[in-house]
Amino acid sequence: xxxxxxxTPEVREILDxxxxxxxxxxxxxxxxxxAVALMVDDSMAVAVLKxxxxxxxxxxxxxxxxxxxxxxTRSYMGERSMGLSxxxxxxxxxxxxxxxxxxxxxxxxxxxxx
Numbered sequence: 793x794x795x796x797x798x799x800t801p802e803v804r805e806i807l808d809x810x811x812x813x814x815x816x817x818x819x820x821x822x823x824x825x826x827a828v829a830l831m832v833d834d835s836m837a838v839a840v841l842k843x844x845x846x847x848x849x850x851x852x853x854x855x856x857x858x859x860x861x862x863x864x865t866r867s868y869m870g871e872r873s874m875g876l877s878x879x880x881x882x883x884x885x886x887x888x889x890x891x892x893x894x895x896x897x898x899x900x901x902x903x904x905x906x
Contacts, residue, residue: 797821797828799840806840809887813894825869837897846881848893851900855879858896863889 799807810830811819820831827847829839839847847867850858855876858864867878877900881893 797823799828800842802844803828803840803842806844806846806883806887806890809890810838810840810894813891814898817898832898833901835900837900838894844883846883846890846893848879848881848897849900850877850879850896852877854896854899 796804796807807821807828807830814830814832814837817832822829822831824836824839825841825847827839827841829836829847831837836847836849838849841847858879859866863882863884864879865882867874867880881889883890
């Protein structure tokens, strides 16, 4: 297994759950945006922030529908929108929609698939 980025136990729990959902695909962790990102096919799928919310990269053609989900908002870096396909997800304490969001991220092709 690749080296893991240092994270709080709460963030590590979410990362481990996300890795289970991702399954057998090669995943590596990197520190990104003040979070720990899970890279799949050399592209960020999801990142878990210190406040236990997610940053999710989705397909452009699914952006509007996924943005309409009750736990999703457009992601911002400071005061600037990160733009199309970047969503911030407010996870509930049980992480009940984590699988929904990880699977949405996995539908976006990675760099190798383009």
